[in-house]
Amino acid sequence: MNDRHISSAFDRDLEAVQALIMKMGGLTEAAILDAAKALEERDDDLARKVRENDAQIDDLEERVNEECARVIAIRGPVASDLRTVLSVLKISANLERCGDYAKNMAKRTSVLVQMQPVGGAPRSIRRMAREVELMMKDALDAYIQRDAELAEDVRMRDADVDQMYNALFREFLTHMMEDPRNITACMHLHFIAKNIERMGDHVTSIAEQVVYLVSGKMPTDDRPKGDSTPYIVEEQ
């Protein structure tokens, strides 16, 4: 009887924390899409909005941290309940980092609007951002539904994001070599692309938490690995 009471109190607490996570997820997804839109449409006002809104995501992470500590202290969860609370902490940290990356994209966008546009890169970057945003939505759905199959699917899709990033990296090298006046803009664009690639890694990490929650095991790293640009040696 007492056990049952404790268990359902824990479930209510967990639902409250999960609601915060979903709110964080919604704000972070919006930040990613808006940052990419601001870049493509050279919209400095929207970029400013993204920068300003990041504080909300940071605040939510703080609240999640506090709530999780409270739940652990009061409910003393063990086994899979404890795993769940610890995974919530990791997921909110991942979302917070994605919010930071979106903010950084927006900062660079405010500089890029002052420069000559470089090729079609902003459009490709926006496509990449949309892909990551969809992955994030699915990873969070997988979390709420405890759907390991969907989480596994998200993990695998990160390879597409990495491929988009690798293609962009080569495109930037070409633009810079063709015309040194493109160098500064390309450095910023490259950073933006890298930020999105890193968001993909954080989303993958969320998906891995879901697999861990459902199966009790972290997935072994058999997914095709990512950023191959460390190994790019361009013909000179």
Added chain:
Amino acid sequence: MNDRHISSAFDRDLEAVQALIMKMGGLTEAAILDAAKALEERDDDLARKVRENDAQIDDLEERVNEECARVIAIRGPVASDLRTVLSVLKISANLERCGDYAKNMAKRTSVLVQMQPVGGAPRSIRRMAREVELMMKDALDAYIQRDAELAEDVRMRDADVDQMYNALFREFLTHMMEDPRNITACMHLHFIAKNIERMGDHVTSIAEQVVYLVSGKMPTDDRPKGDSTPYIVEEQ
């Protein structure tokens, strides 16, 4: 009596976890220094060693995660004991990321040794890496000693690392504009510098955990903020 028993069992557990953290710290510090040495001395064997050793750091993080979950489940810590365990989880995640960055530096070094050297950047990068390694040592000492003053000092020193990074960023732009044949090498060197700047952020985050542990409050963000390159608009 019972309380006392629980408390000292907790302390023993905590010491065991802290020993793992210190071991992680030692390996991560070595990885940073070795990665920077391999870059400056164009030593591909040492770079390979850094890449291979990263698995040890990852394994230790796994062990810290498991141990912390075990301690929470068995000891049911509350208040400052719980804060301590949660901060250990964050610190080990920070160290693990620093290990990843060192590994990424080493990957890029193995490519850079195949290219023409670019100016004195590798020496400046190594100086930056040494600075971050010292900060990491101090942050971990501050953690073990619960020394908020030393932690605060580490936080402030991150501004120096950011300044070194900003100077390098401008240097790379100049090299690339002077001679397009430098572009690929400079992109790799720039990433390496950025990786070290990010390590500085992770070390700062460790220092903030120490301040939080000692004072119960996260430091408000009054330290001079960091990477100003998002705002760099080079004369073209």
